[in-house]
Structures are given as structure tokens and as C-alpha cells.
């Protein structure tokens with residue numbers, strides 16, 4: 001592998017587990033400080049939590065909602081540019097056309113917006129005696145898959161509840177993503193039961209189209225896998241707000257990064273901190289050759305397709 005290839009086959013992922021309170025300005029300044037800290041420790045791609053600028057709750061979305069670009073995204077753009085990092089800006093309540101969305105904005109190292117992902121699956125659950133949460137009471141759902149290229153790999157984006165839908169992850173993988181990122185905010189009911197389990201489960205599943213990945217190849221400086229050869233073992237990262245027992249919605253915490261073998265390679269506690277994981281794409285390719293699930297897929301029995309043009 002060439003020196004360039006070797007350099008591009010590894011990068012450092014930083015996950016910011018942010019203490020989020022009721023004062024937006026405080027949340028924003030803390031986020032900017034921790035993005036700088038993450039970059040200072042070698043972070044190439046930085047991930048913030050769901051609803052990083054405001055309390056997470058249906059009664060807060062309208063009060064804290066912003067148009068995009070707006071106060072929060074301008075600050076994130078500055079943070080990405082000043083620190084020369086790819087910044088997955090968690091999520092914020094977005095107002096557009098009289099509707100509210102739970103939106104994640106991704107910035108390049110030049111501070112420009114690369115994409116906006118609006119949470120596709122709204123968090124509507126009712127666990128009797130435990131938790132009832134109905135995002136759809138105030139939010140509208142997004143309707144696009146969101147992926148972006150970096151010099152290291154292609155990244156698929158989901159927001160929290162999106163992680164529960166394997167089809168989304170499968171389509172991201174088939175489109176060549178090697179890392180999935182999910183700003184999230186699980187709670188004290190679903191967090192202990194599902195947070196880590198879902199993240200590890202998103203690694204290994206049926207998907208891809210044809211034969212196994214033979215060797216990664218480089219096009220335009222990116223490590224890419226021929227679309228047909230894309231397998232589905234990949235890295236998965238989640239970012240949670242830090243736990244605050246005094247808030248109306250108590251976040252589980254435990255931001256995590258899992259590798260293609262399904263091992264937890266970095267995990268936060270419940271306090272505010274930044275965790276790091278060195279992503280090794282050659283290791284990903286090795287795992288995909290050791291367990292060639294795509295080659296073993298029963299293409300004659302099932303398939304996963306997107307109804308959205310260009311995402312099948």
C-alpha cells in the first residue's frame with residue numbers, strides 16, 4: 001500500500017459527550033471549546049450529540065428552533081474552519097416553512113455545510129410506566145438518506161431513533177459507507193436495554209450486492225470499495241449528551257465507538273468528556289475478507305432496496 005494510501009487508511013474520530021443545559025449560549029460555547037479540544041488531540045472528524053444546543057423534549061423544540069443557517073450552525077461552521085475538522089454537528093431543532101425538524105448539519109474543514117440530515121424516523125414510543133415520547137407531536141420527519149465523502153472514507157448519517165432501522169444502515173453500507181455516525185439521546189429506559197446492542201448490531205447484517213471486497217482501491221484520493229463489492233461490516237459511532245438527572249429527559253450517556261468486529265473500542269461514562277477512536281480502514285477490509293457475508297448473501301431470497309432514486 002502506498003504511503004498516501006497508508007496515511008488515508010487511518011484517521012482519528014472524536015466524540016463529544018456534551019453537558020447540555022437550558023441556556024443555548026452556554027451549550028454553544030461549551031461545544032466550541034470541546035471541538036477545539038478534540039482537534040487539538042488529533043481528531044479529524046468530530047461528532048456532537050443529538051439536540052446539543054438545547055434541552056431534548058417536545059416542549060422545547062419550538063422555543064429553541066432556528067432556521068439554517070442560524071446562530072448554532074454559524075458557530076459550528078466557525079469551529080470546523082478554525083480547527084480544520086470534519087464536524088458532524090449533532091442535531092438541533094430546525095424551523096423551515098412553518099415546520100420543525102430534528103436536523104444534523106455536517107461541515108467540512110473549510111467550514112462549509114456539506115449536508116443536512118433531518119431525522120427520518122421520529123421518536124414516538126410509549127413504554128407504560130417508563131417513558132412516553134412523541135416527537136411527531138411537534139416535529140416533521142426528514143425524507144432523505146445522508147452520506148458524505150471524506151479523504152478517509154464515506155460516512156453515513158442518522159439521528160438517534162434512525163439507528164433502530166437496519167434498512168437505513170444497509171443502504172448506507174451498500175452505497176460504500178465505512179463509518180456510520182448517530183448523534184443520539186437514549187434515555188434511562190431504552191439506554192441500558194438497547195443503546196450498545198443496536199450499535200453493535202448495525203455492523204453485521206445482510207447487504208451488499210455481489211462478491212466480497214477483494215482489496216480496497218483508491219479513487220480521487222479516497223479509499224473506496226467498488227459499489228458491487230461493498231460489504232456491511234463497518235465502524236459505528238454514537239454521541240449522547242452527558243447525563244443530567246435534573247433534566248426532564250435524562251440521557252443515558254455512554255457515547256460509544258464500535259469496530260467492524262463488533263468490539264467496543266471507545267466508550268464514555270455519563271459525564272461530559274471527549275472520547276477518541278483511531279479508525280483503521282485496512283482493518284475493516286481485513287474483517288470483510290475474513291467473514292465474507294456479502295458473498296454468502298442469499299440474493300435469490302431477499303434484497304434491501306430504497307424507493308428513493310439513486311439510493312438503491
Ligand SMILES: NC(=O)CC(=O)C(=O)O
Pocket residue numbers: 123159160161162164184185186187190191
Ligand atoms: N431519542 C431517540 O430518538 C431514540 C431513543 O431514545 C430510543 O430509540 O430509545
